[in-house]
Amino acid sequence: MDPTPQVTTVDDIQDESGYKAVQPPRKPPYWGIDKDPARRPGVPRMRDPQPWPNTRYPPERQPGEPAVPKHGRPNKPFPPVFGTSCPLHGLSGAIKKMAYRLPDHKPTHWMLMLLGDRVESWGTRVGRAAVVALPIAALVLFVRMVRS
Amino acid sequence: MRALTYDGPYRVKVRNKPEPRIEHPQDGIVRVTSAAICGSDLHLLHGLIPDTRIGSTFGHEFTGVVEEVGPSVQGVGRGDRVMLPFQIFCGGCYYCARGLTSSCENTNPATDVGCGIYGYSHTMGGYDGGQAEYVRVPFIGVDAEKIPDDVEDLDALPLTDAFSTGYQAAEMCELKGGETVLVLGCGPVGLFAMWSAWAMGAGRVIAVDHLDYRLEFARNWLSVETLDFREVDIVTAIKGMTNDRGADAAIDAVGCEAAGSALHRAVGIYMKMEAGSPHALNTAIHATKKAGIISLIGAYGPPYNLVDIGTFMNKQQRMNTGQASVKRYMPRLLEHVRAGRIRPRQVFTHQLPLDRAPEGYRMAAQKRDGCIKVALLPNGTLH
Numbered sequence: 001m002d003p004t005p006q007v008t009t010v011d012d013i014q015d016e017s018g019y020k021a022v023q024p025p026r027k028p029p030y031w032g033i034d035k036d037p038a039r040r041p042g043v044p045r046m047r048d049p050q051p052w053p054n055t056r057y058p059p060e061r062q063p064g065e066p067a068v069p070k071h072g073r074p075n076k077p078f079p080p081v082f083g084t085s086c087p088l089h090g091l092s093g094a095i096k097k098m099a100y101r102l103p104d105h106k107p108t109h110w111m112l113m114l115l116g117d118r119v120e121s122w123g124t125r126v127g128r129a130a131v132v133a134l135p136i137a138a139l140v141l142f143v144r145m146v147r148s
Numbered sequence: 149m150r151a152l153t154y155d156g157p158y159r160v161k162v163r164n165k166p167e168p169r170i171e172h173p174q175d176g177i178v179r180v181t182s183a184a185i186c187g188s189d190l191h192l193l194h195g196l197i198p199d200t201r202i203g204s205t206f207g208h209e210f211t212g213v214v215e216e217v218g219p220s221v222q223g224v225g226r227g228d229r230v231m232l233p234f235q236i237f238c239g240g241c242y243y244c245a246r247g248l249t250s251s252c253e254n255t256n257p258a259t260d261v262g263c264g265i266y267g268y269s270h271t272m273g274g275y276d277g278g279q280a281e282y283v284r285v286p287f288i289g290v291d292a293e294k295i296p297d298d299v300e301d302l303d304a305l306p307l308t309d310a311f312s313t314g315y316q317a318a319e320m321c322e323l324k325g326g327e328t329v330l331v332l333g334c335g336p337v338g339l340f341a342m343w344s345a346w347a348m349g350a351g352r353v354i355a356v357d358h359l360d361y362r363l364e365f366a367r368n369w370l371s372v373e374t375l376d377f378r379e380v381d382i383v384t385a386i387k388g389m390t391n392d393r394g395a396d397a398a399i400d401a402v403g404c405e406a407a408g409s410a411l412h413r414a415v416g417i418y419m420k421m422e423a424g425s426p427h428a429l430n431t432a433i434h435a436t437k438k439a440g441i442i443s444l445i446g447a448y449g450p451p452y453n454l455v456d457i458g459t460f461m462n463k464q465q466r467m468n469t470g471q472a473s474v475k476r477y478m479p480r481l482l483e484h485v486r487a488g489r490i491r492p493r494q495v496f497t498h499q500l501p502l503d504r505a506p507e508g509y510r511m512a513a514q515k516r517d518g519c520i521k522v523a524l525l526p527n528g529t530l531h
Contacts, residue, residue: 019375026371028346030489035325035349041476042319049245054223054289057240059254062172067274070257079254081172081286083274086201104259110451113198121156124202
């Protein structure tokens with residue numbers, strides 16, 4: 001018995017499947033230009049410590065209120081720079097604040113966050129619909145009252 | 149100013165917002181000249197990234213002109229044309245100093261997982277993004293890379309994420325020359341990963357997708373072999389093409405919205421019981437040879453996925469991962485662009501004014517009109 005496993009050829013695959021190379025693959029002119037790992041900027045992954053040009057370290061603390069609470073891992077320092085877009089508000093904000101009290105390695109942290117997202121999304125939809133629906137409802141009620 | 153704003157899952161709108169201001173002595177304000185819609189913006193659009201707040205502005209790939217800098221900024225000044233890595237990093241912390249700028253410790257209170265990213269949810273710091281007329285850029289003197297005069301904005305724009313990410317994906321395959329590299333996904337990151345795999349000496353590059361126009365784009369632009377997963381079982385085909393063993397390395401350039409598994413799409417994308425669909429990653433594990441390398445560059449949200457970790461362990465594979473530390477790749481990739489080895493702008497099948505951004509999102513999400521990548525032009529001018 002021939003122990004060599006039967007190998008599917010490219011032709012077999014082309015015949016029966018979605019193999020779509022319309023021409024044999026050609027190596028492009030730039031082939032191998034970064035073959036030498038020394039030309040690859042990310043090798044080694046962790047280089048010897050060296051600050052980036054124009055770095056002022058440690059950075060000053062940013063004034064103002066962050067839009068993001070610190071997640072709940074004890075001893076995590078609050079970073080000196082943070083985003084300030086769209087602060088937490090309302091019921092979704094309360095749920096997310098609860099989520100941020102938990103550390104980010106707890107799945108509950110993320111589940112509560114997703115719940116907060118859905119509450120915000122539906123709350124916004126209901127709020128926008130109410131802007132249209134409430135005046136119409138009031139008008140209908142008023143007309144009915146006048147007629148009666 | 150005009151800015152794209154998130155309106156809840158599947159909805160974005162362009163609205164007026166207050167202009168950003170200097171909030172930290174190392175901040176700068178940039179007038180955005182071009183901003184790309186990234187595949188990972190679609191994860192935000194579809195509500196897959198936790199704490200994506202209504203009213204926030206997306207956009208982590210952008211170029212622009214410096215309008216204003218804070219009192220502590222060195223290295224860039226008003227009027228400089230710059231491109232910004234998608235991550236916000238301080239330049240001096242433990243990770244930044246060692247080159248891993250995407251793990252900066254000083255820009256994100258929300259999680260230990262990663263650093264601040266422009267316009268990528270409050271989980272990634274709560275910074276507004278660049279799909280707007282103006283954007284606040286923390287640590288602008290450290291983070292910004294000046295664009296040479298002979299490089300056009302749209303050739304520089306992919307260096308801020310897609311090209312650097314694709315390059316790092318290929319780099320993480322640890323190629324020595326002659327290997328077979330499987331690239332899952334023919335979106336912009338996958339395409340740049342294919343280019344980079346050739347540049348690093350791959351012997352064979354095989355691309356996988358299910359969209360004919362993307363497979364054709366990959367064949368025409370990069371001379372790679374292509375497989376359509378609607379028509380062929382990928383693992384069987386790859387093993388058949390590689391002496392029954394599998395690819396030497398595989399790149400997952402798809403992430404959490406992978407098609408191809410009804411089960412994972414139902415559980416992960418529609419029911420949100422796992423963080424999106426890990427089907428591409430599971431395919432990579434099965435289609436890569438024993439002791440091969442998986443390069444994971446596709447984006448997955450927290451908290452967990454149903455990944456076939458048992459097979460991964462039994463096959464003695466290794467996985468290299470990580471958001472690209474973009475700043476370290478920019479100089480080398482600029483060299484490639486200036487030498488004419490690649491014209492990154494070719495991935496931009498569509499250029500739209502900012503006010504048509506929702507249309508761009510629909511096109512990118514539904515893969516309509518031959519869309520590979522959309523560039524937005526918030527101020528209507530390009531270099």
